[in-house]
Amino acid sequence: MEKKPGFVFAHKQRILSLQTTHTPTFLGLHHNVGLCKHSNNGKGVVIELIDSGISPHHPLFSHVGIPTSPAKRKGVCEFNFTTKCNNKLIGARSFLLANASPVDDIGHGTHTTSTAAGAFTNSV
Structure with missing residues (x-):
């Protein structure tokens, strides 16, 4: 890379973990x-x-205290056999590859979904 014309500088990439439980406070939202x-x-x-x-x-x-999902909403849950959906998370599907898991491996989907619909928690 350094030998390419126009190259000036590069930073080594580092992966940071998301801290989703701090988003409501950052947005000024309090239970x-x-x-x-x-x-x-x-x-x-x-x-x-x-x-x-x-x-x-x-x-x-967590689906503690969450009623069952509406009967008209038929979520498709495509996690592996050890992971199941619940009353909070009623469906998950991968649109990338056939038979691929919808488990988030980079954290962005978990962050945005928990901001929109996450349970209140003081942990994590």
């Missing part, structure tokens, strides 16, 4: 305060997102 206090916290809302995948075991996708 039971302001807009969140007067909202229904997304009750009955189904969000569909096309992104890099999702990490189904992340605490932000």
Whole structure:
């Protein structure tokens, strides 16, 4: 690379981990305060997102206290046999390759999905 005409400088790439639990604070959102206090916290809302995948075991996708999904919404869950969808995460599918897993290996899909529909948590 250094021998290419016009090359000036390059930084070594480093991979940083996402910190999704800090997004609500960054956005100024607090549980039971302001807009969140007067909202229904997304009750009955189904969000569909096309992104890099999702990490189904992340605490932000816990289905504790979540009712079953609407009968008219038939989510397709294409995780492997040990990972299953739940009442919070009702579907996941890979659009890249046939039989590919929709598990997020870069973190972007997990970050954007948890920002839009993640559970409230103090962990992670």
